[in-house]
Amino acid sequence: GNSVTQMEGPVTLSEEAFLTINCTYTATGYPSLFWYVQYPGEGLQLLLKATKADDKGSNKGFEATYRKETTSFHLEKGSVQVSDSAVYFCALSDSSYKLIFGSGTRLLVRP
């Protein structure tokens, strides 16, 4: 079945460091890909998405490119801030519109 695999956390970085969180997927057909974020004490919210191969999603300085050849959707940010500390979930949307999530990666950014 369809699935998403993320790198395990926690990822601990200093402020202004470069961030990469790896995400790979297994799916039949051509899923849409998403990154959702969960800030402390808040609900899940969409960070960015990409709907077809080679699309790049971007928001708040974060980027991810839909790579069909490597079945990946890695999240990157050039310079993280303390306020980026959160749990990040990679997800795919299958033909029935439901989201299938990875296990999440906790990011901790130190000042």
Add this chain to the structure above:
Amino acid sequence: DTGVSQDPRHKITKRGQNVTFRCDPISEHNRLYWYRQTLGQGPEFLTYFQNEAQLEKSRLLSDRFSAERPKGSFSTLEIQRTEQGDSAMYLCASSLGTNRNEKLFFGSGTQLSVL
């Protein structure tokens, strides 16, 4: 847009008791989803509705679980004869239901603890 609201925020119950959770989606959203999330894991799909019709149920949803969405508005998730393994955060989400690229709006969840 008042967002997706869930009630209660927390529920503590004894093993064997029945519990019911409520979700109020964003008005005009046709799709409503239930997910379960345990500590350190991503949300796991349980079931979803298109208006009042329940279109898919996960294998995770045993016969002790039942969900309804009367009149296509709010939804309830009931767990009968709760077990300690049911302890988790139960999340509700809603969307317009027009395509698979659309954003899901999540509630803050109901944290269930089964003693």
